[in-house]
Amino acid sequence: MKRSVLWFILVLSIVGAAVSLLATHQYFQILEKGFEEKSFCNISELINCDLAYASSYAKFANIPVSWVGFIFYLWTIVLTLLTLYKKELKEAVASFGWVLSLIALAVSLYKAYIATLVLKVVCLLCLSMYGVNLLLFVGWHFFLRGRFRLQEHLTLRPKFAQFTVLTLVLFGLGWGIMSSYQKKFLKNAPLAIPVSEILPYHFRQSQYDFTPDLQNPVWGNPNAAVTVIEFSDFQCPFCKEAAFHLKPMLSEFKDKVRLYFYNYPINKDCNDHIPQSFHENACIAAQASVCAAKMGDFWGYHDDIFRNQKDLTRDLLIQLAKNRGWNEKEFVDCLESPETRAHVKADAEAGNKIYVSGTPTILVNNRRVKYWNDPEIFRAIIRAEIAKTRAR
Numbered sequence: 339m340k341r342s343v344l345w346f347i348l349v350l351s352i353v354g355a356a357v358s359l360l361a362t363h364q365y366f367q368i369l370e371k372g373f374e375e376k377s378f379c380n381i382s383e384l385i386n387c388d389l390a391y392a393s394s395y396a397k398f399a400n401i402p403v404s405w406v407g408f409i410f411y412l413w414t415i416v417l418t419l420l421t422l423y424k425k426e427l428k429e430a431v432a433s434f435g436w437v438l439s440l441i442a443l444a445v446s447l448y449k450a451y452i453a454t455l456v457l458k459v460v461c462l463l464c465l466s467m468y469g470v471n472l473l474l475f476v477g478w479h480f481f482l483r484g485r486f487r488l489q490e491h492l493t494l495r496p497k498f499a500q501f502t503v504l505t506l507v508l509f510g511l512g513w514g515i516m517s518s519y520q521k522k523f524l525k526n527a528p529l530a531i532p533v534s535e536i537l538p539y540h541f542r543q544s545q546y547d548f549t550p551d552l553q554n555p556v557w558g559n560p561n562a563a564v565t566v567i568e569f570s571d572f573q574c575p576f577c578k579e580a581a582f583h584l585k586p587m588l589s590e591f592k593d594k595v596r597l598y599f600y601n602y603p604i605n606k607d608c609n610d611h612i613p614q615s616f617h618e619n620a621c622i623a624a625q626a627s628v629c630a631a632k633m634g635d636f637w638g639y640h641d642d643i644f645r646n647q648k649d650l651t652r653d654l655l656i657q658l659a660k661n662r663g664w665n666e667k668e669f670v671d672c673l674e675s676p677e678t679r680a681h682v683k684a685d686a687e688a689g690n691k692i693y694v695s696g697t698p699t700i701l702v703n704n705r706r707v708k709y710w711n712d713p714e715i716f717r718a719i720i721r722a723e724i725a726k727t728r729a730r
Contacts, residue, residue: 340481341422347435347477348418354470355411361404361463365391366523372582374645379462390461392586394717395452401516403449407467409512410442413505414474421481429482430497436478438505442471457590533718536709540719545704546692550598554685555627555636557585562596563727564720567701569602569689572624572643573617573650579711580698581644587713594724599640601627601685602697608679609686619650622673624682626655629672633664 364377368391379387390396391404398406417435421428446468453461550567552560568584570577588595603620606612623643630639642658643650652673659669672678689699700710703723709715 343477343481344418344422347474347481348415348422350470350473350477351411351414351418354467354474355408355415357463357466357470358404358407358411361387361391361467362402362408364388364463365396365402365404368392368586369523372579372584372586373641374582384458385460385462387459387461387463388586389459389589390453390457390464393457393590394713395449395457395590399513401513401520404463404467405512405516406509407442409509410438411470413508414438427497431501432478432482434498434501436475436482439471439475439478443475446471458593533714536715537718537722540705540707541722543705546701546706548688548692548701548704551684551688555599555631555640557597557599557637558588558592558595560596562594564591564595564723565701565703566595566597566720567600567704568597569600569685569694569697569699571602571604571617571620571697572627573620573647574604574697575647577698578644578647580700581640583711583713584700587716588720591717591720591724595720599627599636600688601682602689602694602699603682603686604697608682609690610683611686611690619652621679621682622652623650623655624685625673625678626659628678628681629669630659632672633659633662633669635662638662 364387367375367377368388373388373392377388379385380389383389391402396403414435417431417438420431421435424431449464450468453459453464548567550556550565566584566588568580570580584597588597601624603609603624604612604617605615605620607615608621608624627636627640627643630636633639639658639662642661643655646654646658655673656666656670660666692701698710700707702719707716707719
């Protein structure tokens with residue numbers, strides 16, 4: 339009976355290791371591509387692993403929390419096998435496994451609190467690991483029932499101390515491996531200047547005199563005190579990066595931030611301050627996005643345009659609208675209307691008034707953000723702005 343409990347713990351640990359590796363893969367997918375591709379567990383705004391893994395809470399000691407979970411499950415597998423086949427170590431190893439499972443359960447409760455009350459999402463992969471951790475604790479507890487003496491097993495006896503050192507070494511090796519992998523994976527090398535030094539520079543900038551047009555597309559909380567403005571061109575490669583990474587970086591602040599989108603096509607046909615047209619389809623794409631807002635789904639269509647950035651044509655823009663079930667004639671009429679073209683020109687002119695010189699240009703509470711593509715810097719700026727609004 340006791341051996342069957344250990345086999346149960348072993349199977350659970352293998353399942354936990356597989357789920358944690360899948361979660362780590364998802365973490366890196368979002369780090370690389372943002373929200374460009376939806377994962378299998380991105381079902382709705384509520385049931386959404388992507389939002390969980392895009393947040394700063396997905397990291398611990400600058401590596402994915404899921405990878406820390408993988409190391410824990412791997413070590414639990416080793417402990418279980420030692421308990422199964424090393425009788426002289428059975429009680430000491432099982433007691434140590436129980437302690438680790440208790441720590442994992444406590445971490446699970448904390449992470450569940452963050453997901454539910456802070457991020458306000460249900461992460462299916464996370465729930466799977468929470469369930470495994472709970473069952474591991476129950477399994478070790480059942481195996482040790484009647485033989486576990488708290489005072490005896492939790493004192494720094496030789497075996498307990500040895501297993502503690504081995505655990506720290508294993509987690510240290512795991513951290514080193516992942517830290518090295520992340521450096522190779524990241525396209526942009528970390529800045530040599532720490533965030534603490536960049537923030538004062540950012541806040542020494544003058545604020546632009548800019549009031550967002552409430553008719554422009556907005557994401558987040560329209561009544562939030564922290565305002566992010568994005569000037570973008572649908573044919574700009576860096577704008578595509580911003581399109582799929584800004585929302586992941588802002589996901590944990592979605593109730594405290596509002597993100598406004600402004601078209602700034604690098605094309606003289608709809609932007610009077612551009613001397614020559616670098617992006618020939620930027621104007622028609624911008625007009626299509628204005629029509630998408632009128633149709634009621636700007637952000638979804640916005641993502642579709644950027645996903646098809648390399649093949650952008652008028653016919654494709656109409657096809658994307660038809661794919662969403664919109665009336666083709668109504669969409670085409672909007673696309674060709676003077677009012678739509680005027681809206682795009684007004685967006686561009688709004689950018690020209692604050693001297694936008696390239697795309698994307700990102701403002702947070704009317705200060706330009708230079709390192710918008712660095713999550714640590716961008717989130718630090720957002721947190722500082724939120725703190726300032728609370729202090730008022």
